[in-house]
Amino acid sequence: MMKYAVEFDKVTVAYEDRIALLDVSFKIPCNKFTCILGPNGAGKTTLLKTVLGLVEPVTGSVKVFGKEVATHKSEIRKLIGYVPQKDVMDLSIPVTVKDVVSMGLYGRYSLMLISRRKIMEKVSKALKIVGLSNLLETPFSHLSGGQQQRVLIARALVKSPRMLILDEPFSGIDVASRDVIIKVLKEFVDKGGTVIMSTHDINPVLDYADYIMLLNKSVITFGPKEEVMNEESLSRLYGLKTRFISLNGRKYVFIGDESA
Ligand SMILES: Nc1ncnc2c1ncn2[C@@H]1O[C@H](COP(=O)(O)OP(=O)(O)OP(=O)(O)O)[C@@H](O)[C@H]1O
Ligand SMILES: [Mg+2]
Numbered sequence: 001m002m003k004y005a006v007e008f009d010k011v012t013v014a015y016e017d018r019i020a021l022l023d024v025s026f027k028i029p030c031n032k033f034t035c036i037l038g039p040n041g042a043g044k045t046t047l048l049k050t051v052l053g054l055v056e057p058v059t060g061s062v063k064v065f066g067k068e069v070a071t072h073k074s075e076i077r078k079l080i081g082y083v084p085q086k087d088v089m090d091l092s093i094p095v096t097v098k099d100v101v102s103m104g105l106y107g108r109y110s111l112m113l114i115s116r117r118k119i120m121e122k123v124s125k126a127l128k129i130v131g132l133s134n135l136l137e138t139p140f141s142h143l144s145g146g147q148q149q150r151v152l153i154a155r156a157l158v159k160s161p162r163m164l165i166l167d168e169p170f171s172g173i174d175v176a177s178r179d180v181i182i183k184v185l186k187e188f189v190d191k192g193g194t195v196i197m198s199t200h201d202i203n204p205v206l207d208y209a210d211y212i213m214l215l216n217k218s219v220i221t222f223g224p225k226e227e228v229m230n231e232e233s234l235s236r237l238y239g240l241k242t243r244f245i246s247l248n249g250r251k252y253v254f255i256g257d258e259s260a
Helices: 044-052 073-077 097-105 116-129 145-157 175-190 202-208 231-238
Strands: 004-015 018-029 033-037 059-064 080-083 163-167 194-199 211-216 218-224 242-247 250-255
Touching (some): 004 194, 018 194, 033 044, 033 202, 044 059, 044 194, 097 116, 097 145, 116 145, 163 175, 175 202, 218 231
Parallel strands (some): 033 194
Antiparallel strands (some): 004 018, 004 059, 211 218
């Protein structure tokens, strides 16, 4: 049984002269739900792209399921379902939901070797998981933002990955879709999968994450939720006074300057 899904050892990533990640080291365990929190420009997207081998570090080593990404890129990509931040899809092409989900099989299988019936079986199963079986033939552009995000999660799930990577999946979607997505991700972890997700939304994270990373170019803190979520580390992340407030037995984070 593999212990770590992702291992960064002294990783630095730069775009031209701008450093996006500086000397980042951590080990994300398998079969856990890990959330990455940080302000705009903190390097969240860069970190996730580095895991996928879409961005190459200047220095340091990146391993996924024990293998160096630099030398096992295509093998590793087959094991990861990826939902990018605000996916760029050309909606002028009239693609159906079914088309979008089957795109997730490209690269995983040689499409010549997999029957049309098998593709449809996999697509239907993935859409069922996100609760959108009825929208198979619907044009993707006709869906709400939340429904589109669920379809993109089905696209990531269709190849039966070992790990899901989601980059701010909740931005601009309704609460109902967010709750469906959280449930789908939790079930994925319950069945042995690993989830890594970036988000701005701190409060729901307190309910569902197992591990939390606070990132701002460097790792401010990383570990099990209970150890990491404290006022001191959140204040370091946001540079503002941060307090925890208990309401009806639930913990909430309050960020901001109370004198303002
Ligand atoms: N392709 C690129 N070329 C040049 N600079 C980039 C590129 N992508 C990101 N950067 C810079 O790298 C830094 C980290 O960006 P990144 O997108 O990883 O942050 P983020 O935490 O995902 O931010 P956000 O919350 O806005 O999505 C920023 O300063 C950004 O401007
Ligand atoms: Mg980002």
